[in-house]
Amino acid sequence: MSDFTRNHAVVVGAGMAGLTAAQAISRHFRKVTVIERDVLPAEPAPRSGTPQAQHAHMLLAGGLRALQTLFPGFEKDLAEAGAVKIRAGKDLRFERPGFDPFPVRDLGFDIFSMSRPLLEAVTRRRVQKTPNIGICARCRVTKLVASRDATRIEAVRYDSEDGRAVTLEAELVVEASGRGGLTLQLLEELSLQKPEETEIGIDQAYASAIVERLDHNADWLGNIMLPSAPGSSRGAFLFPIEKQRWLLSIGGNHGDTPPGDRAGFMDFVRSLRTPTIYDAVRDARPLTDIVRYQLPCSTRRHFERLESFPAGLLATGDALCRFNPVFGQGMSVAAQEAVILDRLLTEDVPKERLAREFFAAIQDTIATPWGVAVNDFVYPATRGARPADLAQRLQYGMALTKLAAQDPEVHRLTVEVSQLLKPQAALREPALAARVMSLI
Numbered sequence: 001m002s003d004f005t006r007n008h009a010v011v012v013g014a015g016m017a018g019l020t021a022a023q024a025i026s027r028h029f030r031k032v033t034v035i036e037r038d039v040l041p042a043e044p045a046p047r048s049g050t051p052q053a054q055h056a057h058m059l060l061a062g063g064l065r066a067l068q069t070l071f072p073g074f075e076k077d078l079a080e081a082g083a084v085k086i087r088a089g090k091d092l093r094f095e096r097p098g099f100d101p102f103p104v105r106d107l108g109f110d111i112f113s114m115s116r117p118l119l120e121a122v123t124r125r126r127v128q129k130t131p132n133i134g135i136c137a138r139c140r141v142t143k144l145v146a147s148r149d150a151t152r153i154e155a156v157r158y159d160s161e162d163g164r165a166v167t168l169e170a171e172l173v174v175e176a177s178g179r180g181g182l183t184l185q186l187l188e189e190l191s192l193q194k195p196e197e198t199e200i201g202i203d204q205a206y207a208s209a210i211v212e213r214l215d216h217n218a219d220w221l222g223n224i225m226l227p228s229a230p231g232s233s234r235g236a237f238l239f240p241i242e243k244q245r246w247l248l249s250i251g252g253n254h255g256d257t258p259p260g261d262r263a264g265f266m267d268f269v270r271s272l273r274t275p276t277i278y279d280a281v282r283d284a285r286p287l288t289d290i291v292r293y294q295l296p297c298s299t300r301r302h303f304e305r306l307e308s309f310p311a312g313l314l315a316t317g318d319a320l321c322r323f324n325p326v327f328g329q330g331m332s333v334a335a336q337e338a339v340i341l342d343r344l345l346t347e348d349v350p351k352e353r354l355a356r357e358f359f360a361a362i363q364d365t366i367a368t369p370w371g372v373a374v375n376d377f378v379y380p381a382t383r384g385a386r387p388a389d390l391a392q393r394l395q396y397g398m399a400l401t402k403l404a405a406q407d408p409e410v411h412r413l414t415v416e417v418s419q420l421l422k423p424q425a426a427l428r429e430p431a432l433a434a435r436v437m438s439l440i
């Protein structure tokens with residue numbers, strides 16, 4: 001039996017990681033309080049705590065599956081809220097160097113495309129319907145409080161809406177603040193070691209706008225245009241979202257920053273490797289201003305390597321690992337982490353071991369998306385520990401892409417891996433590896 005009394009847990013942050021973690025914990029604790037610094041809008045709308053949410057956010061099939069596990073009927077909720085159903089391999093045109101477009105095939109499963117505020121609103125509504133979860137909005141957590149002997153977490157301190165400083169006791173605290181600063185601050189206060197960090201410096205820049213989705217007489221609903229790396233890092237996502245709109249995000253890295261004025265933005269779109277997106281949107285009415293975002297690096301915090309960590313404290317989502325957004329993984333990984341937390345709580349893992357087991361158990365989940373990030377080293381300016389076998393890895397990836405274009409089964413497998421339905425190791429199975437190597 002675990003030594004948890006399972007009375008009260010606190011989750012810091014009501015982003016995708018916080019909402020999914022709260023739902024997972026609610027099955028095992030009498031009460032869960034989610035503390036969020038922002039005003040939470042009743043309808044899908046941008047908010048200041050998640051500025052990235054105005055940019056294209058793809059929910060991968062692995063993330064959708066995790067959300068469906070936590071919130072049965074989630075796909076139906078998304079569809080009813082206006083999310084656009086996408087048949088994988090078919091409805092999103094995929095342009096990559098040498099394949100403009102990549103062969104179109106029905107890969108046998110659906111995903112959904114929508115704005116991040118819509119996805120978050122649908123998730124939040126489900127959480128709000130869970131009777132033992134309360135959301136405290138406009139409350140900012142200022143500190144995590146540990147026991148006198150520094151071995152376990154006891155409470156969080158937050159500034160409430162009316163400016164009062166409140167201490168709230170909790171047996172389990174999950175930091176899903178997107179930053180992880182509270183956990184690092186606590187470790188410092190307790191003179192405990194902080195997690196080592198692996199960084200991949202990419203200087204990724206985005207600019208995005210929503211435009212009306214015209215009836216463009218094409219057999220696709222959206223388009224993904226990958227750059228011809230390493231010569232250029234300019235890429236684009238044109239995603240169909242709710243209310244017959246497109247969300248267009250363009251980007252580059254290492255200083256190739258898309259402009260924020262309309263003329264400059266459209267010039268950047270026109271300069272893309274293929275004309276598909278420019279042709280689709282040039283006559284489309286802009287419905288929002290252009291917003292921009294810069295992310296200096298992907299960061300993985302190695303909590304799994306720590307010798308000691310306060311019992312009853314966890315970090316999840318971006319607070320734990322922040323991925324290059326172009327691969328569309330962060331929200332899906334966060335939801336998968338929540339499913340793992342649910343499993344560990346079901347297994348009644350003792351409080352003293354929960355953090356260790358959680359940080360160990362999620363490593364497999366992180367390994368695949370982090371493995372994809374290694375592709376960022378294709379750019380000479382990328383900072384970080386360049387793998388010694390980078391050239392071979394990139395060659396393998398190119399040959400695999402060639403094979404996937406020829407063979408529908410390999411195509412399906414590569415998409416299942418990139419959609420986080422299968423681990424990256426599936427792409428190195430001996431029989432497949434032999435076929436890939438024969439193309440090098």
Ligand SMILES: Cc1cc2nc3c(=O)[nH]c(=O)nc-3n(C[C@H](O)[C@H](O)[C@H](O)COP(=O)(O)OP(=O)(O)OC[C@H]3O[C@@H](n4cnc5c(N)ncnc54)[C@H](O)[C@@H]3O)c2cc1C
Pocket residue numbers: 012013014015016017018035036037038048049050052053055056057058059060139140141142176177178179206293295316317318319323325326327328329330331332333334
């Ligand atoms: C440009 C861009 C594009 C992206 N595209 C994709 C994509 O296509 N697909 C994908 O899956 N991911 C994408 N991501 C990544 C995705 O946004 C993150 O992985 C995801 O939002 C992580 O969720 P989170 O809940 O950990 O953090 P966040 O979404 O950042 O949420 C953290 C929450 O905590 C709150 N908070 C912070 N501090 C406190 C405090 N002290 N007290 C109370 N509340 C606090 C914040 O207000 C916020 O609501 C993209 C990221 C960027 C930057």
